[in-house]
Amino acid sequence: MSADDFRGQRVVVTGAGGFLGKRLVARLHGLGCEVVELGRASGFDLLNDEMPLSGIDHVFHLAAETGVPASWEDPARFHLVNAHGTVRVLDQCRRAGCSVTYVGAYIYGIPQSLPISEEHPLDPNNPYAFSKWMGEQACEWFAGTYALPVTAVRLFNVYGPGQSDRFLVSSLVAQALDPAVASIKLMDISPRRDYLYVDDAIDALLSSRSPGGYRLYNVGSGVSHSVGEVVEVVLAAAGSSKPVIDANEPRRNEIPDVRADCTRIFTDCGWSPRYTLAAGVGEMVREALH
Template identity: 50%
Template sequence: MDVGTQLPVRTLPTRAVVTGHTGFIGGHLAARLANNGVDVVGFSKSTGGDLLHDEIPMDGVGHVFHLAALSYVPDSWNDPAAFHLVNTHGTTRVLEKCRRAGVSMTFVSTFVYAADAPMPVSEAALPAPANPYAFSKLAAEDACRFYARTFDMDITILRLFNTYGPGQSGPFLVPTIARQAVDPAVSEISAANLAPRRDFVHVDDVVDALVASARLPGGGAYNVGSGTSHSVGDVIAACLNAAGTAKPVRDRGEVRPNEVMDIVADISALTAATGWQPRIGFEAGIRSVIDSLV
């Protein structure tokens, strides 16, 4: 795609499905859509929705944002088949519902590029997933491309880099570090490895990109990141600074299988297509996480 060409846009639908609407990103997206007057139909495992067996309500729906997935990379090494089943076959079932209803779709993917891809990495780089989670997402992307090509469907793929922000929980890096920074009972910050660098993009910027994607005619895959990278050590320093405290840092020296040591997104394609730009800087974003915990 010519990154200098802005694509035509559609208006937001009056009714939209958000799969994974109770998750971290899905919750922020559902709230934003509702604030914009969109009637949100939620579908999530936590509210009884099963991607592999249940039907998604599609009456009056104008667009589907498909975020529901198994997503924690370390867990994907323990059960690659489960990740493939939910993330690939589950996505194919959503695509089929969209095909039958004549509805456009945004599919949320991830970093699917090679560990040694030159940075910043653009969408033109050849895919080479470094873990089972990314493999399952790339297979789901292939399903999206097949449906778009074969059935003339409007499907947009967003490849999210490391999303963070208020409300993120579980074992992900930023909330793990942030909780240690604000907890007075924690005497030191412990991290598996201080060296890896990631492109951290704030959840509000990701939601901006998702909303923008619903206005596209479909057919493209776009990176969603900040365009810069920060190390685990940078995250710790920013969390401690935002929390106004000082704690010693322990590097456990652990290395994950096929660890990618530096990731930076080339975000020019989505900017050119929609005018989207990340608005929230790294330090301000980390501060928003710390503020949500105190």
């Protein structure tokens, strides 16, 4: 499949008002799709409402409770929305006969080896990851039991314009551009992550629709960068020379390095990332300044 296969189709996006959802909806409109946008902003309740699926070709299921710190405070809520909510979406799609793309999460914990393939042992080591894993398991079960075409995508660290400042790259861009911020303060500059620009993530979602059965893909850049390296890229893009203060206080259960092996989605779908970290951050800075 490719993005062009969606041209003119009728598509539902849950979580349409979120960071990734807004970007996906815009891309789908650009392909001439009729898009039904479902989310909190439109009054849609994932746990109680039925999706309007008459004549719908495909559902992108992005709606979820997010945030690792928040998940520790209310793991039952995260499980209810992310696992049971996903079961409700899958069951409605089963009855309506439309295919599904499920947006999953990083669920590998501390890697035993790098890069991380889909066969790497799983370690959903926080309530958020556990709830997303349960949703993913539901996808595989519905695909196998009901022959529902489902693609599950394990996104690595997605970043881009419009993302909340709760996330690292957005926070750094905001600090670099804010004249009231004298220095960039960080807890620990050593952890490495696989940062994926949002438009690359959207390309992956559009290119990976299953023609039948269950498909599972890692989606990342295939390159890891330390927090310190990200700061350098952000400051360069912003034309800033603000000092960086490292408190050298590692987080509990910190993961030292993450890097995705995206061989499977490249082989099956021809997808590979187009943006380097510098290019993606450059786009964020340009949008922030305009």
